[in-house]
Amino acid sequence: MIKVALGVLLVIAIIAITSFHLSQIESVKNKPKVVEIDSFDVDAILREHRNVVAVRGTGSMRPLIPAGKPTETVAWAILDNTKDFNLLEAGMVVVFLHKNGTFLIHELNTLDKDGWISSGSYNGFYDSGRVTRENLRGVVTLIYKLKK
Numbered sequence: 001m002i003k004v005a006l007g008v009l010l011v012i013a014i015i016a017i018t019s020f021h022l023s024q025i026e027s028v029k030n031k032p033k034v035v036e037i038d039s040f041d042v043d044a045i046l047r048e049h050r051n052v053v054a055v056r057g058t059g060s061m062r063p064l065i066p067a068g069k070p071t072e073t074v075a076w077a078i079l080d081n082t083k084d085f086n087l088l089e090a091g092m093v094v095v096f097l098h099k100n101g102t103f104l105i106h107e108l109n110t111l112d113k114d115g116w117i118s119s120g121s122y123n124g125f126y127d128s129g130r131v132t133r134e135n136l137r138g139v140v141t142l143i144y145k146l147k148k
Contacts, residue, residue, distance in 0.1 A: 030091035032077070032140040034064065036147040040076065051079040051138060053095055055105055060120025064093070065105070066145055075145040077105060079138030088116065088131075093140040099129040105140060106131075 046052055055075040057068020068074040079095055088094070090108055096118070098104045106118040106127060115130030 030089050030093075031064065032093050032143050034143045034145060037144055038147055040073070040144070040146065042076075045076050045144060049078045049142075051081055053077045053079060053103075053105070055143070058120075060123050061093070061105060061107070062122040064121060065143060075143050077140045078142035078144075080141050081138035083139045085133040085136060088136075088139070094118070094131060095137040095140065096131045097135040097137065098127065099135075103137065 053076070054073040055065055055077050056070055057066065057072050057074035058070050059067030065075045065077075077093075077095065088108060088111075090110065092108045093105060094108060094116075095103055095105050104118070104120075104127065106120050108116045108118055108131060109126065110117045112130075115132040117126050118131050119126045
């Protein structure tokens, strides 16, 4: 009886671990690629990419994007602004025009009737307002940030 109970517990543990790892893989698949560089050669970045956005160091997207001074560029994001709104998925990092008039680079969480609920990955709260077809500027596909 004890062997059966231990066997059942082992199977449950394996299922739980496998489910956790699969959920982690799903959440990572939509994340942008990150390239760490020694210094920001803005000219080289601009020559190589068309849709480039300077990212300020608010810290809301740590560890993907480093914190810094809110007025300093801590990373450069490359956007795909051709992505169909209907093909967006949870976990994608996007740039959108927030209702307060600022651009945010945050992660998509859940889609509801009003649009995508988003948040900074480091924030403990959702953004007010939604990411919609009208305010979406692009999906972040690549981030350049300085090596630590």
